[in-house]
Amino acid sequence: MWRAPDRPLIHARDRVAATRSVAYFFIAGGSVVGACALLVPGFAGGSTAGVLTTEAVAGSMVAAGALCRLAPQRIPDVFWVIVPFVAVALMGMLNLVTHDVSVSAHLYFLWPLLYAATFVRRDLMYALLAAASATDAAVTFWLKYDVSAATDIAALVTAYTVSTVVVSKLRGRSEALVARLEEQALTDPLTCLPNRRAFDLELSRALAAGSERCLLIVDVDHFKTINDTWGHGTGDAVLTRVGTALRTATGPGDATARLGGDEFAVVVEGGEERARAVAARVRELVASSSDLPDGLPTLSIGLASTADLPAAGPEALLAAADRALYDAKLRGRNRVASTREKPEIPRFSITRSSDG
Structure with missing residues (x-):
C-alpha cells in the first residue's frame, strides 16, 4: 500500500513562502532598525557603542534577507527551523540595547511565532513560543522595574499563545484537507488500492x-x-x-x-x-x-x-x-x-x- 513519506523539516511546497517570509522580515526589519538607530535620538541607548552594535545587527539582517531572497536553493532545510529562534534572540538583544519596551517592540515577537505556527513542526513551535515568552519577559523585567511589568508580560504571553495556537489550528485544517486531496488523487476509488x-x-x-x-x-x-x-x-x-x-x-x-x-x-x-x-x-x-x-x-x-x-x-x-x-x-x-x-x-x- 502507498505510504505518505515522513514530513521533512519543511515541505517543498512551503519553501517559496518561507523564503519570502524570512527575506522580507530581515530586509524590512533590518532597514527600519538601522534607520531608527541613525535618525532617532536615544533609539540605540544614546551611546556610540549602542549605535554601532545596532547598525551591525541591522546590516547582518539585511544581508541574510537578501541571501534568502536571491539564493534560496543554497540554504539547507535546517535553516528554516533555526531562523525563528535566531530572530527571537535578535529581537531580545535589540530591545535590550535600545531600552525599548514599548508595544511595538513586543509585537515584533509575533513574526517568528506566526512563522513557526505556519511552517515548522508543533514541538518546535511550542519551544519557540516558550523561548519568545521567556526572552520578552527577561528583557521587560530588566528594563522596567515597576509592578506593571508583570501585568504587561502576562497580557503579552497570552496574546502570543492565542495567536500561535489559532494559526497552528488553521494550518492543521489546511494540511488535513491537502492530505485528503492527495489521498483521493493517489487512490483507485473502486478497489481502494493506490493508483x-x-x-x-x-x-x-x-x-x-x-x-x-x-x-x-x-x-x-x-x-x-x-x-x-x-x-x-x-x-x-x-x-x-x-x-x-x-x-x-x-x-x-x-x-x-x-x-x-x-x-x-x-x-x-x-x-x-x-x-x-x-x-x-x-x-x-x-x-x-x-x-x-x-x-x-x-x-x-x-x-x-x-x-x-x-x-x-x-x-x-x-x-x-x-x-x-x-x-x-x-x-x-x-x-x-x-x-x-x-x-x-x-x-x-x-x-x-x-x-x-
Missing part, C-alpha cells in the same frame, strides 16, 4: 532503497468476456476481489496498486522465490472466491526482478514484467511467467482458402 500515480512514486522509492525487489504485473484473464457476459457490475466485483486478494497476500514491505482497467501491480520486497509465493497466494485467493462458470476469474502474472536488471530504472523493470506477462498469456494464461524463463515462441498457421 498508477502512487505506484510510480512507490516503485521509484523501492528501487532507490538498493535491496532486491520484484515486480509482479497481474492481469485478469478474459476480463472483457466477463464484462460482456455478466455485466460491468460483475466485472467491478471481480476487480474488487482481486484488490482484496492482493492486500491479503502482501506484507508491510510490499506495495500494491491498480494500474488501470484489469491490470494490477505488486512491488515485492525480496527475491523471486518470495515473489512467486505472493503470486501463488493471490491466485489461490481469487480462485477460492470464484463464483463464475469455467472457474473464472483466473490471473496471468508477469514477474521481473531487480537481480536480473541491476542497473534498470522503473521503466525498464515495468517493461520486463510486461514481457513476462505477455509470455504468460502465450502459454495459455492462468499462470506466472518470469523473465528468467525462456519465452514462448508464438506459432502462426496459414490456412489456404478453398478458392485458391
Whole structure:
C-alpha cells in the first residue's frame, strides 16, 4: 500500500513562502532598525557603542534577507527551523540595547511565532513560543522595574499563545484537507488500492532503497468476456476481489496498486522465490472466491526482478514484467511467467482458402 513519506523539516511546497517570509522580515526589519538607530535620538541607548552594535545587527539582517531572497536553493532545510529562534534572540538583544519596551517592540515577537505556527513542526513551535515568552519577559523585567511589568508580560504571553495556537489550528485544517486531496488523487476509488500515480512514486522509492525487489504485473484473464457476459457490475466485483486478494497476500514491505482497467501491480520486497509465493497466494485467493462458470476469474502474472536488471530504472523493470506477462498469456494464461524463463515462441498457421 502507498505510504505518505515522513514530513521533512519543511515541505517543498512551503519553501517559496518561507523564503519570502524570512527575506522580507530581515530586509524590512533590518532597514527600519538601522534607520531608527541613525535618525532617532536615544533609539540605540544614546551611546556610540549602542549605535554601532545596532547598525551591525541591522546590516547582518539585511544581508541574510537578501541571501534568502536571491539564493534560496543554497540554504539547507535546517535553516528554516533555526531562523525563528535566531530572530527571537535578535529581537531580545535589540530591545535590550535600545531600552525599548514599548508595544511595538513586543509585537515584533509575533513574526517568528506566526512563522513557526505556519511552517515548522508543533514541538518546535511550542519551544519557540516558550523561548519568545521567556526572552520578552527577561528583557521587560530588566528594563522596567515597576509592578506593571508583570501585568504587561502576562497580557503579552497570552496574546502570543492565542495567536500561535489559532494559526497552528488553521494550518492543521489546511494540511488535513491537502492530505485528503492527495489521498483521493493517489487512490483507485473502486478497489481502494493506490493508483498508477502512487505506484510510480512507490516503485521509484523501492528501487532507490538498493535491496532486491520484484515486480509482479497481474492481469485478469478474459476480463472483457466477463464484462460482456455478466455485466460491468460483475466485472467491478471481480476487480474488487482481486484488490482484496492482493492486500491479503502482501506484507508491510510490499506495495500494491491498480494500474488501470484489469491490470494490477505488486512491488515485492525480496527475491523471486518470495515473489512467486505472493503470486501463488493471490491466485489461490481469487480462485477460492470464484463464483463464475469455467472457474473464472483466473490471473496471468508477469514477474521481473531487480537481480536480473541491476542497473534498470522503473521503466525498464515495468517493461520486463510486461514481457513476462505477455509470455504468460502465450502459454495459455492462468499462470506466472518470469523473465528468467525462456519465452514462448508464438506459432502462426496459414490456412489456404478453398478458392485458391
